[in-house]
Amino acid sequence: MLEEIKSLRKAPEEEYYVPGHRTCAGCGPALQYRLVAKAAGPNTIFLGPTGCMYVANTSYGCGPWAVPWIHTQITNGGAVASGIEAAYKAIIRKKKTDAEFPNIIVMAGDGGSSDIGLQALSAAFYRGHNILFIAYDNESYANTGIQTSPTTPYGAWTTFSPAGPVIPEGKKLMPKDLPKMMAHGHPELKYLATASLSYPLDLMNKVRKGLNAEGPAFLYIHAPCPKGWSFPADKTIEMGKLAVETGMFQLYELHEGQYKLTYQPKEIKPVEEYIKLQGRFSHLQPEHIQKLQQFANGRLKEVGIEVSVPAQ
Template structure:
């Protein structure tokens, strides 16, 4: 097989080259025309809203967004208005992948049949973790499998947040949600470990040649990945870590700090898979213990040291797959 997925061990990172990709060198070099503008009512410190803003900055004017039900539908479109300066369509929480498939098929047909004389647009589904990894998984898989020229983004705030913080398949072990309240019978709250969504998409969908994780705490990296994904012809997938002050119980001024801490502790990793080759984008030299991340958020407030150890062990095993299992320095 010419293109197998290799989970990075000791191999050197692959150079990413995608035709037509315009790299943003640094924050100052970022475009200054906004397509996700003020006028919504997301919470103070909202990670997903920042992810949206950065994505729209990178994708630019010739873009269509589809928004499955979730925070980025409810909080953005209340009162029949919305913050987008590009076309946006609501989809059900179930069917974001299918709706963008139809939009893409429409543009292919209309351009071929000379019913549309504009350029083929960037088509992006911006779905929450429920609309991607849970109830939206079937439509996501169908879309990625069929090879549509679209970008599917999962903005991951690790819960069903707009309904009042309920567990999703992306909620970490040990988190307190309103469906996983800790108590004498269930002391850890959330008992299961999350799905590995990027791996699922990468392993099972041969048409997908570009996938990336990103974090709102690394905005230039995020925007460049959006651009690479859009420059690539065919289905692409991004999984963006988007901390949620309300759901995770931290101060709304700390969103970026929590995002960075996730990467520093290995709770989140930044990497790409291009043509089956894994490239880790950021590897902290001195890894911080998961306990530090846990202690910074109210949702983990009930965890015992033993539970935190279980979480640490899970993180270690994931990092080992990526070749990132560097020692944690003694405190």
Template sequence: MSKPAPKTYISSGHSGCAGCCDAFAAKFTLMGSGPDTIVVNPTGCLEAMSTPFPNSAWQVPWIHSLFENAGAVASGVEAALKALGRKNNTKIVVIGGDGSTMDIGIGALSGAFERGHDFTYVCMDNEAYMNTGIQRSSGTPYGASTTTSPAGKISFGNPRPKKDMPAIMAAHGSPYVATASIGYPRDMMRKVKKATEIVGPTYIHAHAPCTTGWGFDTSKTLEIAKLAVETCLWPLYEMENGEITQVRKIKNPRPVEEYLKTQKRFKHLFTMEGGEEEIKKIQAIADWNIEHFGLQ
């Protein structure tokens, strides 16, 4: 007799896009952390589509923070629970996008981790500010076209590399940092469960392809998430006390072209003169990941 599916703690009655990456990320996060969870959710697509007044898709306690202060709000929730003598096994989980995590809210997040507050931060990295018009963030990958780093006659899109947020959080002395992907649900749930059971500030950086901002068919969200891992552009690993302890091996890495060609944001690399050289630069990023993280 098969086991019943675990509860998701976020209902399907939200207003997210078909194939919404944020819905997947929130679902897998809560399946990992369980029902005794308080969610802090900064401004972004997930907040907007899950709580259109007067409705809410959340089936656990949920609080909305500003873009910039999710780390501070989570710190306050933890302090309040301790003061009330109710911390026990209650998990405090922040679920924020790359903009609120890597850019606008990095100060509050850094302070919370430096102080050692006991909560888990999950960054849903869809690699741009999707809720406000697909503007570039520090999570936007090299060569991607956004509304503030558009491809054109003199530009191949975003000229800067992604910010290495997991390394930054590990440098804060976090006991557990991991990358995840919504294309690998069981792996993500396992890592969230592990993170929330460790005392102290823990961090999960989850890759979350956005059908709207990236430009792909709504049925392909998880397929494209898997491609990012299979091309080694998104390595899956765990770090404990600053050291890499687990890595998902990729026996036969696929060329990055297979990932890039699925998305409108990289279309210019296949049509513009000089695009081949830009693709080689992106392949070099994947090759560096293979070497640095020991993916083979």
């Protein structure tokens, strides 16, 4: 049983995601990986479906994990985790090991969870394996050079959705809402939450709650990407905070079928404050920004936050 972390001073000092990896300076996904590893502790197995956090961490035959780590294909993070979990249960039942059951954590990107890896994720949750599946959302396929993914927001520039004279807004589609998909279709689900790297204590405690749950747990982590979103490397934390404060991302836990907010901003800011700092939105016209505001307002209403910024 992992205990709640009450303050930064009580947070574990040990690092299990050690320095020495090829991620960009100011990488959001690398920071959330470090926090997750810190919260999970030494008895952990990480699985890395293909994505930034596999490619940029394991270059040249070495990796930055002080705990066991295994690569899985981008399609089958959930399936490999199921196998590891079932094997551990079996050898513990047959008394072939005296090891404690480990924390099995899948660290999938938004492509490895909401797009290509969706079927394996859904199947593992349907069968009820005792794993923690983390989807870190940097809102694009960033390791191959910023291609659009289902969670890329409306209006964002990517190499697959460039803004031009024919399609002035860049990406035309609204993003997929993966945590809500996971929340209402999987009867065996034991814990579900969203977190942001700008709220590290909240994030680490949600990791621990997910690991303590006896069954499949899903955690969706917002992880700003300086390269993909075109903002300076030192603004990663600020960008994560602004996403929550403007309503583009909401922090909640699923509690008996209801969304329970874990952090509610005092005042919701207009989404313009968030998007004007990012190069990927620099081409947007006022009508597109309005559409994005409508999107944020809709998501806020779904989790019960009162909308204070109207969209025309």
